[in-house]
Amino acid sequence: MSNNSKSVKTQNLQITDSTENDAEIQDLLNTSSEGLTSEEALRRRDAGYGNAESQSPMKSTLHIVLEHVVTPFNLLNLILASIVFFVAIKQPKYFVNILFLGVAIINTVSGIIQEIKARKEVQRLSLLSQPRVLAVRDGIVKEISSEELVIGDLIELHSEDQLTVDARLVSGINFEVDESLLTGESDAVYKKAGDHLLSGCFVVSGRGMAIVEQTGAETYAARITREAKKIRQMNSEMMQALNKVVKTLGIAIIIIGILMLVSKLIIHPLDDWRGVLISTVAALVGMVPEGLVLLTSVAFVVGVIRLSAHNVLVQKMSSIETLARIDTLCVDKTGTITSGRMNVVGIHTIDGNELSELEKQAIAHALEALNDRNATARAILEYLKPNSAFQDQFEIENYYSFSSEKKWSGVHYAKQGTWIIGAPEIVLSAKQQRKYLADLKNRITKDKRLLAVMKSDQALPDNKNLVDDLAIVCFIEIEDELRENAQEIFDFSAKQGVEIKIISGDNPHTVQAIAHKAGIQHLEHAIDMSTLPEGEDYSTIVECYELFGRVTPFQKKELIAALQKNGHSVAMVGDGVNDVPALKQADCSVAIAQGSDAARVSADLVLMENDLSKMIPTVYEGRRVINNIERAAVLFLTKTVYMTLLAFVFIFLPNRFPLFPIQMTLIGSGVIGMPGFFLSLIPNRNRVSGNFLPKVMKVALPAGITGTVAVLLHQLGMYFFDFPEGYHSTISLIILLTISELVLWKACQPFDKYTLAIWLLSVATVLLAVFLLPDLFFLTKLDLHGLIYALGFIVMIPLLFFIVKRIYMKFTQINL
Template sequence: MTLDESCSKGLTQEEVESRQQRGLVNGTDEIKTKSIGQIILNNLVTPFNILNVALAALIVMVGSFKNLLFMGVIICNTLIGTIQEIRAKKTIDRLKLIAAPKAGVMRGGVKQELPVEDLVLDDILILTSGNQVCADCVVVDGECEVNESLITGEQDPILKKAGDHLLSGSFIASGSCCARVEHIGAENYASKITKNAKYLKKPNSEIMNWINKIIKYIGFSIIPIGTLLFYKQYFLSGEPFQRAVVGTVAALIGMIPEGLVLLTSVVLAVSVMRLAYHKALVQELYSIETLARVDTLCLDKTGTITEGIMQVDAILSLSDRTKVDIENAIAALINTLNDENPTANAIRGLGLATPDWEYTHKVAFSSARKWSGATFRSEGSYLLGAGEFILKDDFSKISALVKEHSALGQRVLLLAHSPDPIQGSELPATIEPVALILLSDKIRKNAKRTLSFFADQGVDIKVISGDNPVTVANIAKKAGLKNADKVIDASLLLTKDDLKDAAEKYTVFGRVTPQQKLDLVKVLKEQGHTVAMTGDGVNDVLALKESDCSIAMASGSDASKTVSQVVLLDSDFASMPRIVNEGRRSINNLQRSASLFLVKAIFSAIIAVLFIFVNCGYPFQPIQFTLINAVTIGIPSFILALEPNRERIQGSFMINVMRKSLPGALTMSTNILFLVLIACSLKFSHEQISTMAVIVTGYTGLLTLFKVCIPFNIKHAVLFWLMTGIFVVAMLFFKPFFSLVNLTLPMLLILVPLLLAATSLMALYYHMIEKVIMKKAK
């Protein structure tokens, strides 16, 4: 097949099928979401669910069926978690489908748009300006300039002709061509250089780490505690088998914070869906938490502070020509050349009127020549490009002016005129400078506000770029970045010690290599920082993978999107404050709700151990814990966990949770111990002791809820009083169902002092924990 035939026809359907059968398909390394079956299985078969089913089986065995009500909560929790995760999966899959890259391919003489993963070896790609090269290929026809900055970090475009190789991950800057795919899948250049990033990285999640520890500690302790408690009640105290089983099950159910794991997943899944509506694709749940805790944010200049496009700042005349003459020359030249590079697009953005000039010859821009130009029938020749390449020895006449503006971070182009025609691609003999066109990267509209947001939140910004450090620093300064004058050329950082010193001292880093990006992230992490990084190129992949939280732009390379935890689908850095605020809402609310769960778990563990040694029956039944859990934990936790909250995250997750949960847990435990010692010595019945225990524990749980609801608003007030009302109604009108009895005067004489003591004890324990435990933690 000749080159012309391959471009016009491409592969036939039979050739495509043959390659597919041999496995010569590009494929994809994209992260896949769980299937619906996997989600259902993962939510159904959990250690907590297995344990609760085993406990339910014991209840069924002794025929106390009303005490199975706790399984209703377990089933509801499992359903809620499954439904939320499936909804999150569908949202992510839909967004991934929208964002999935496509390739223009010629097959059977027809141009088609195909998903990148469907490409096969020898496919003919149709590439035009702005397209990303999605597989290594060879140019077979046409000519184009390629930007390989996403791979190498170098911004200058490279001219490619027939026979030249195009690397996956590069972009077509100008021109067009058709190219034959020569590598697929793992053989692609981009895949080879990112293979070091293909490793599983443990999420840097404080919440997940602590929840896993809690599960492990409870898992190790629950069997021996349950065994000893049952042995003591049945064999030593001689209680009936049914009561011993029900009491043991109640103790173990109380120790299991089954809702905490579910609540965490639900809250984060809701956050994923909320962010999806704002064009942010979260590929890992716990990255929301990590980003909310970030104290150092590494940014590239392009795509974050700037829009990735150029703008014309000014046109400075160097001759006696009028402004109209200069603008006519510029408009005619840009219209004639018809380039699609950033410079030409920036000049088009001026909206200059194009004169009716007829051209006789034109020369497209080349990165080797550094200029472009055209000869017009009546107006002579006009040239546009780098002054030193156009004027050569005469450049000294304007060099001072060019350096002055270059130092301000601007790109300076020379417009020059010659009365002589351009011969081939050679400069005319006589050239006169006409004007300087000053361009700069267009700063995003919201860049200043976004950078100000992070500065106000105490997040340290590091701008890392492969461009000239002076240029980068000036752009950062225009965008309002604090300490933008603290700039360094990274090519001068020769050792790791140099990099360590620079990481703390400097804000802007220019001429940074891909390896230095990775090393800089590592150094910042070693210095105790929680690091987030934004990137869009293959050269950013290793650093993105190393960071605690990685954010990619949808307009960037496929490799950067694959390894990143968050993808900004609109490629707008202004979305970052919204993501941070969503993370804060999730984590702050989870801390409040987690404290409610741990009150129950700590209290249950303490009294379960105590009742191994106390000569009295365990005072609770599972049905009673179901009531207490519903009004003091279950319902409030889900309502509180989904409300707005933008407070800055401070301190350790577990310390924040423990300072709220320990006072309530210790108050409950102390009151139950006093209650049992007094009531048993006065020969109260088991049912009477159980009733008083439920009242004291429920009251203390509501006290904890009261503290968690601070600061009070209408929603919090309604929640607290509604839960209190439900508890009171249950105590008054549903006594038989919850195995409660009527209160007698002797019971009231014990209860009233204990309830008053609960309020005082809560304040006392809170004061002790703040002054002693929290002081040591700091």
């Protein structure tokens, strides 16, 4: 849009039939051609008639902090830390056991920092597509933000402008709009004074003045957007699985904690009640997969930050995972496969000779004079390039404006006669069509279109009727421009086993030809959805066809629902208001930034560069999150399994629970938390397979059972061998460190320089802690017999794990 200011003449612009029969709204629409004053615009905005932009809700800093701090497990950690503090007042040696709270604090602070950082990146990308408009204020045309518009504003519209409000056209010259974002139909629609202009449409030709009728939440696009903003169920398989684990553990912790205290303090009271309290805290702290949910969230947040470097705006973090799991990708044609631009392929003459430069300039100057700025006119002008040196040859006496109804336009030059450009089926005579058109159409592919250029020495009688002596000058062959790198994502999807479905409002044969050109394979089966009766069951249709043409917005949604009903995980790529219901229905929705506000708001992901290939790093980022969190989850849930089983068993044993909280901190930090964090960040492009929780428990459950059995065997060993009391805790810790390191070894495979370094760092951390800080971790020095005894368990654990895993695998196979 121009940034220039200009004054306008005063006259009253009244609209007699407002879209709402409300006296107040009607009064607001009585605007003079000088527009509103700045003061009046401010008053109306304060009164609620402004155009507040619809955006995805952004969390405040306070909301983020509270979300991370006020959690059930943080509350549990605080209660347990209070118990330790109460005990340690009398016995200060126990104060060190409160360090487990430090891990929770570090995890919480880390999560807050990462999410605030991600929010800043999201805000940065969200600002990139804020629209500007020309409005008449104080008698001057000014460029303002669309958010500053109010009802009754007089706006100036030119080619390529997109409306962000609902308006009524006051005056227009050759004014046509593209409503494909609203309807899915790519044909331009001619508008005359008094016609409605809906938010989301583009001006493709001409210029005009319009009065704003509806703003903000009351616009057509916003009403659809409200539907899009309705909260969908979280479709992250990982987060759903972890939430189930957390809820189950929350109940188990309360029950086991109460039973253990009753057992050790009332039914079979032990003398060292302080030790009982501390060891019970250790059992309950160990049951909590502290950091796993947070680590998962941090992994998603890191993904948001990384994808922002690719100019991918992530509006729903779990969509990073969902996109990596899809097996079906649904795309529209207009604005998705194609860019909305056209290119000239070539010019065909009936005698096979090239056009003269004068003829080329006659066509170019006609389009330039008509001020047609639709995609077709722009393509021809770029191809022919008007030359001002020929200006004296093309003095125009009459203009014949284009309209969708007549499908042609032209000019009458004083020296060069009448030149007409339009659809061949309209401007050619029946004889000309039979002689030239049929053969030419057979020689061009279905994804191309033809325009005919005609010439006559006489002027037309009016703007609607052609003369009979029009001679063919040439045919201009044009084609839709594909999205940049569109083929890259389609090739990638095919290699990954993702099925492509084309769902478009256009003719299925045209879409089929363009899709083939875009590199989308296996589209032999196409269907015209307009031929189907209402109430048709789409469950079979979606499996039989790959391309769906003449699809309504409602049908798009139903097609995706049918795919989901058949067990598919579906992603939808769209850019228009007509795509919103389908975007909302899809498991993962992707919008093009240059599309409608409604599509952007409703989508999980927005491609800010309008580049479909940016979906590829998003898929890779999803794979990193899923595969690495699966690795980390094995570590966390192994600890949860053996601690839960041991806590339950020790309710019935005469001894107190054998571990202290500080020892659980060593396991949780040195073997699980720190390695798990590093594992979650390393690149991992392996294809995702299997369901999250069963895949994780396939290792975590046998490993947890192994650790439990080994600790119970050690309890028996304490009865048979005359070991010091301190061995009770020390050997138990060695056993659990061993099984945890063994699980970490498996999680790091296949080894590379990163995963090997992570495992060696963990082992070094544990060894340094055990040998250099035994007092800090309540460890008893082992004599020769104790060393041999501990070494026996270290050697036995891998064999025991192998046996338990084989039994577990056989048992699960039998049950399947």
